[in-house]
Amino acid sequence: MNTTPSTTTAVVAHGVDDVRVEQIAVRPPCPGEAVVAVAYGGICGSDLHYWRHGAVGESVLRAPMVLGHEVVGTVLRAAADGTGPAAGTHVTVHPARHEHSDVRFPDDRPNLSPGIRYLGSAARFPHTEGAFAAEVVLPATMLRALPAETDLRVAALAEPAAVAWHAVAHAGNLHGKRVLVVGCGPIGALAVAAARRAGAAEIVAVDLHGKPLDIASAVGATQTLRATDTEAIAAVDADVVIESSGNHRGLASAISGATRGGTVVMVGLLPNGDQPVPIAQAITRELRLVGSFRFNDEIDEVIAAISDGSLPIGPIVTHTFPVGDALEALAVASDASISGKVLLSFLDAAESRAESR
Structure with a gap:
């Protein structure tokens, strides 16, 4: 039939x-x-x-x-x-x-x-x-x-989680590290969950709104900050930053919140064209800026992690x-x-x- x-x-x-x-x-x-x-x-x-x-x-x-x-x-x-x-x-x-x-x-x-x-x-x-x-x-x-x-x-x-998984993997070994996630929409929240599963000791979530921060806390963030609190963000001193806001202010916060020699993974897609970003700070701190785009076969690992409960x-x-x-x-x-x-x-x-x- x-x-x-x-x-x-x-x-x-x-x-x-x-x-x-x-x-x-x-x-x-x-x-x-x-x-x-x-x-x-x-x-x-x-x-x-x-x-x-x-x-x-x-x-x-x-x-x-x-x-x-x-x-x-x-x-x-x-x-x-x-x-x-x-x-x-x-x-x-x-x-x-x-x-x-x-x-x-x-x-x-x-x-x-x-x-x-x-x-x-x-x-x-x-x-x-x-x-x-x-x-x-x-x-x-x-x-x-x-x-x-x-x-x-x-x-x-599973599909957006694979995007976040791919981004977190670009940061390398997160065990015992301090992670800052800037922008906690679905991709950012999924990055929080992926970083928690990867063994991050601290995960600081940043967003403009309370609802995304509540979600980030529910999936593994140990601290939350409002995006307007620029001094507190700069004081995080994170080993790894996941930038998922997709705007130049979020990327500026990511750079300021990274420790010297740290890694900033850019998964949020900024608009086309030039962006006003404090790149000198990235240079003098020897930050590693890494782009992250979509994913490859990580969705298979995500499915397994969802199914066994290790990615709640x-x-x-x-x-x-x-x-x-x-x-x-x-x-x-x-x-x-x-x-x-x-x-x-x-x-x-x-x-x-x-x-x-």
């Missing part, structure tokens, strides 16, 4: 301030593709940018595009060629697909290849459709099986909305003073489609 529906409910960005929940066609899968019934999708900053600005940096919407790349669900129809998880398997998704590029990059760091296509990205045209849909067709190579007992709401954090990140999920309320969910996710990670639930939409078939 063909279990691929002809249409499905999806969240589609059409332009600036124009995101719609609508029915879209579901194409038949190729032999190496599976059909996944999506349970939950986490709203990322990139989704918010496509909603508010119709673009993420230089990636500009030129046609309607399904949003979303942080998803979990169940395999509805396994790949016909026998690859990937079997039907009925709970899965999360590695949203990157690698294509050939003539541009040089390290063989062991494919995340740096310009040939990557990422789900829900307008970096190329035609755009790479995202996975905010009740049923979605995906390459089997993107799917990662989850242990049956794994909470899917928490597993929806449940408190980072603060809201869950049915897909029909996607606009309200986007608005809540855009307000860092009231939310952490906001999820969309596609469960009701999938059940409705199943009843109609």
